[in-house]
Amino acid sequence: MELIFPTVIIILGCLALFLLLQRKNLRRPPCIRGWIPWIGVGFEFGKAPLEFIEKARIKYGPIFTVFAMGNRMTFVTEEEGINVFLKSKKVDFELAVQNIVYHTASIPKNVFLALHEKLYIMLKGKMGTVNLHQFTGQLTEELHEQLENLGTHGTMDLNNLVRHLLYPVTVNTLFNKSWFPINKKKIKEFHQYFQAYDEDFEYGSQLPECLLRNWSKSKKWFLELFEKNIPDIKACKSAKDNSMTLLQATLEIVETETSKENSPNYGLLLLWASLSNAVPVAFWTLAYILSHPDIHKAVMEGISSVFGKAGKDKIKVSEDDLEKLLLIKWCVLETIRLKAPGVITRRVVKPVEILNYIIPSGDLLMLSPFWLHRNPKYFPEPELFKPERWKKANLEKHSFLDCFVAFGSGKFQCPGRWFALLEVQMCVILILYKYDCSLLDPLPKQRKKNIWHLQSIFMEATEQDSISKNIYIFLESHDHEYISSLHLVGVPQPEGQCRIEYKQRI
Numbered sequence: 262m263e264l265i266f267p268t269v270i271i272i273l274g275c276l277a278l279f280l281l282l283q284r285k286n287l288r289r290p291p292c293i294r295g296w297i298p299w300i301g302v303g304f305e306f307g308k309a310p311l312e313f314i315e316k317a318r319i320k321y322g323p324i325f326t327v328f329a330m331g332n333r334m335t336f337v338t339e340e341e342g343i344n345v346f347l348k349s350k351k352v353d354f355e356l357a358v359q360n361i362v363y364h365t366a367s368i369p370k371n372v373f374l375a376l377h378e379k380l381y382i383m384l385k386g387k388m389g390t391v392n393l394h395q396f397t398g399q400l401t402e403e404l405h406e407q408l409e410n411l412g413t414h415g416t417m418d419l420n421n422l423v424r425h426l427l428y429p430v431t432v433n434t435l436f437n438k439s440w441f442p443i444n445k446k447k448i449k450e451f452h453q454y455f456q457a458y459d460e461d462f463e464y465g466s467q468l469p470e471c472l473l474r475n476w477s478k479s480k481k482w483f484l485e486l487f488e489k490n491i492p493d494i495k496a497c498k499s500a501k502d503n504s505m506t507l508l509q510a511t512l513e514i515v516e517t518e519t520s521k522e523n524s525p526n527y528g529l530l531l532l533w534a535s536l537s538n539a540v541p542v543a544f545w546t547l548a549y550i551l552s553h554p555d556i557h558k559a560v561m562e563g564i565s566s567v568f569g570k571a572g573k574d575k576i577k578v579s580e581d582d583l584e585k586l587l588l589i590k591w592c593v594l595e596t597i598r599l600k601a602p603g604v605i606t607r608r609v610v611k612p613v614e615i616l617n618y619i620i621p622s623g624d625l626l627m628l629s630p631f632w633l634h635r636n637p638k639y640f641p642e643p644e645l646f647k648p649e650r651w652k653k654a655n656l657e658k659h660s661f662l663d664c665f666v667a668f669g670s671g672k673f674q675c676p677g678r679w680f681a682l683l684e685v686q687m688c689v690i691l692i693l694y695k696y697d698c699s700l701l702d703p704l705p706k707q708r709k710k711n712i713w714h715l716q717s718i719f720m721e722a723t724e725q726d727s728i729s730k731n732i733y734i735f736l737e738s739h740d741h742e743y744i745s746s747l748h749l750v751g752v753p754q755p756e757g758q759c760r761i762e763y764k765q766r767i
């Protein structure tokens with residue numbers, strides 16, 4: 262009898278708690294959580310995140326939560342949710358990305374939070390539309406210099422060609438002239454390490470570094486490279502007007518506000534931000550233009566009308582010239598629409614109401630530019646490459662089409678967007694002015710991560726710990742599901758090779 266009374270109390274207490282939680286959960290969006298504690302649906306989601314999001318939207322509606330690897334990620338796919346994502350003060354960019362920055366560049370969270378706003382304002386100013394003209398001269402010169410290396414004709418993988426042009430062009434322009442290696446072996450190393458770092462950036466932002474040996478090696482290689490070169494980078498100011506490059510201005514803020522120790526880490530972060538999206542966008546833009554004969558023809562007519570017949574001259578491309586070549590700008594923007602990042606993210610800092618649901622603080626609010634740009638409500642015939650849809654955008658006033666969010670939005674929208682657009686336009690113009698180009702392969706699909714890749718990461722680590730071993734066994738048992746996983750972070754790379762044949766125009 263003495264035992265029955267406390268037992269009843271406990272049962273009633275649990276019931277009340279259960280009902281309370283149920284009530285609270287009733288107002289939360291549907292949650293896909295799986296049955297494995299902490300991991301949740303991590304494996305299913307990690308295998309094919311973009312497909313997972315789209316299937317979940319079809320099954321659960323415009324807002325749903327995915328529980329994976331200890332994180333609650335609430336996806337918004339329609340107006341009301343998108344507006345909250347873009348405008349609400351109850352969601353925060355810095356708190357959403359501080360973990361990613363910590364894992365990928367080893368920048369302590371307190372340092373990131375202390376410096377972020379100041380750095381952002383500087384980057385936005387230096388690469389803003391008012392200052393963009395300062396880059397046109399150097400970008401043209403650097404592109405001409407790199408194009409010389411291509412000779413008079415050849416056949417090459419287009420992605421490789423674009424990387425060989427834009428890695429040095431971007432680094433010499435934004436970091437420091439002559440920082441990029443000139444020795445063949447060192448250039449090769451730079452390419453290999455950058456691609457390894459970029460390729461697994463997404464895993465690197467989530468998994469412990471000890472599981473990602475190759476990725477970790479690339480990260481260390483760049484940190485050491487920056488550490489060695491930073492004194493030279495700082496010392497070498499512009500001879501013309503003593504102005505600072507983007508990296509120099511970044512280092513000045515980092516070293517004044519914190520310590521020199523953090524400089525290589527910010528160098529690495531800036532390097533990744535400046536190359537990881539703009540370079541594949543240049544590849545896709547050229548590939549789209551060359552695989553659409555009518556658009557290719559119109560682009561070539563435009564180039565000839567502005568620069569005349571091609572010759573050996575090193576033409577200068579001014580901002581006025583770019584205004585006259587609107588079709589090329591539309592092609593770049595249309596490419597970015599189709600190859601937009603898989604997700605952008607914010608942290609919910611105060612409970613927020615969307616479509617009668619309450620999203621609790623602590624959730625990551627997620628928006629997929631990739632899927633939003635494929636919604637026919639906002640972009641009719643979304644799968645088609647239609648540069649002319651950009652006619653409607655007020656580009657003179659620097660605004661994009663409604664619902665175009667490839668550069669993020671709100672207070673911390675990508676500060677490099679105008680520079681990226683400029684660089685890609687100039688790259689396309691100069692290649693097509695100098696060479697007659699044609700693709701020898703069809704337009705490639707975007708690269709898929711596959712389960713084998715994830716599996717190989719864990720296979721490497723199985724000797725080290727038992728958790729990895731279990732994950733490896735799990736992945737092995739799912740090896741028949743050779744499922745694609747379109748990139749979540751950033752612009753996707755092409756799958757396989759896509760060769761271009763080029764011949765100097767005369």
Ligand code: HEM
Nearest residue numbers: 381534535538539542605667668669670673674675677681
């Ligand atoms: C087409 C090329 C590019 C795309 C699609 C792109 C896209 C993005 C996106 C989606 C974000 C996150 C914004 C948000 O969540 O609201 C971002 C941030 C950022 N981007 Fe870009 N980006 C591109 C090129 C560049 C370039 C060339 C730079 C040059 C340095 C750059 C520098 C940055 C930086 C520093 C941030 C972080 C801003 C912050 O911490 O507040 N991006 N970019």
